[in-house]
Amino acid sequence: MVNNTKNPDKEFPRGMIILAVMVTVSAILGxxxxxxxxxxxxxxxxxxxxxxxxxxxxxGEYYGLGNFFVIIYALTNLVSQLSxxxxxxxxxxxxxxxxxxxxxxxxxxxxxxxxxxxPINGYKMTAVLVGTLIVVPALGIGNMNELFEWLLKLNSVxxxxxxxxxxxxxxGLKRQSEKYNPNYKFIKNPTLGFLAGLWCFSFTAxxxxxxxxxxxxxxxxxxxxxxxxxxxxxxxxLIGLGYILPVIAKRNRENEESGKDVAVQEG
Numbered sequence: 001m002v003n004n005t006k007n008p009d010k011e012f013p014r015g016m017i018i019l020a021v022m023v024t025v026s027a028i029l030g031x032x033x034x035x036x037x038x039x040x041x042x043x044x045x046x047x048x049x050x051x052x053x054x055x056x057x058x059x060g061e062y063y064g065l066g067n068f069f070v071i072i073y074a075l076t077n078l079v080s081q082l083s084x085x086x087x088x089x090x091x092x093x094x095x096x097x098x099x100x101x102x103x104x105x106x107x108x109x110x111x112x113x114x115x116x117x118x119p120i121n122g123y124k125m126t127a128v129l130v131g132t133l134i135v136v137p138a139l140g141i142g143n144m145n146e147l148f149e150w151l152l153k154l155n156s157v158x159x160x161x162x163x164x165x166x167x168x169x170x171x172g173l174k175r176q177s178e179k180y181n182p183n184y185k186f187i188k189n190p191t192l193g194f195l196a197g198l199w200c201f202s203f204t205a206x207x208x209x210x211x212x213x214x215x216x217x218x219x220x221x222x223x224x225x226x227x228x229x230x231x232x233x234x235x236x237x238l239i240g241l242g243y244i245l246p247v248i249a250k251r252n253r254e255n256e257e258s259g260k261d262v263a264v265q266e267g
Contacts (some may be wrong), residue, residue, distance in 0.1 A: 008184035049148045052077070093122040107248045123129050129241075137230055154231060157211040161235060167201035 006012040024259055037055050038047065044054060056069040067093075097119050098112050110121050173180060174193040187193035212231040217224040 002182075004182045012184050046145045046148075048152065087256055089123070089126055091120070093119050093126065097122050103249065103253060105246045105249055107245060108252055109244075129238075133234060150227060150230075153211065153214070154234060156234065157208050157231065157239065161208045164201055164204055167197045167204065171197040171201065 002008045002012050005178075020237065034051060034055065037058055038044075038051075044050070046053065053070055056073045057067060060066050060069040097106055110125065111119065112121050112122050134147075134151070137150060171194050174187075174190045174197060177190040177193070185193075187196055212228060212235075213219075214227050217227070242252055
């Protein structure tokens with residue numbers, strides 16, 4: 001994104017500020033609208049999961065159109081969610097599986113693509129991971145609304161945690177800033193940049209670790225223990241995957257090299 005701008009020092013920060021303002025305004029207006037439509041003291045138990053459908057249902061009743069808006073929203077939401085799912089899975093997988101260092105860090109089997117260029121084995125790995133994250137918690141969390149809320153909270157912890165690597169890398173770049181001269185620098189002073197990265201890293205880690213402990217359940221109860229264990233296990237499994245894949249890739253290379261040596265000797 002930075003490299004595609006004509007004047008990175010001005011255009012990129014301006015674009016990020018405008019984007020942040022747009023997201024903030026949209027979130028505030030959405031919250032105000034939901035507050036006007038629902039009584040916070042008597043809200044439905046599944047408001048977090050089905051709040052948008054309730055809102056469009058109320059809107060249809062207000063205009064005398066029944067569930068017309070609900071149906072339109074459901075169809076629109078289906079298309080948008082499928083699009084987001086496709087992008088959010090396909091793009092990271094292609095970044096992960098098709099970098100220049102594939103053979104060192106990624107098993108060759110995961111880089112297999114079909115005739116459309118889609119990493120099919122990467123999709124299968126994602127399906128197994130996602131399926132496990134849904135099926136295992138469902139065994140201990142029987143209520144669908146509670147399961148949805150737990151997955152939502154888990155996502156709010158796991159998603160920011162991945163940016164710890166970004167902040168860590170940023171601190172590393174600032175410590176060796178004399179070796180790099182990019183078109184755009186967020187903070188030009190290396191010391192201030194390193195401290196900013198350290199603050200972001202520390203605060204994000206602190207907030208995410210606190211988020212792993214459910215505040216809506218009695219501490220050390222059976223449900224509380226179950227969810228805390230799942231939260232930490234999910235994080236360690238995803239981090240562990242980053243260590244396991246390079247090990248598998250290394251063994252694959254060693255097996256291929258040994259197989260070539262045997263073939264040469266036999267020849």
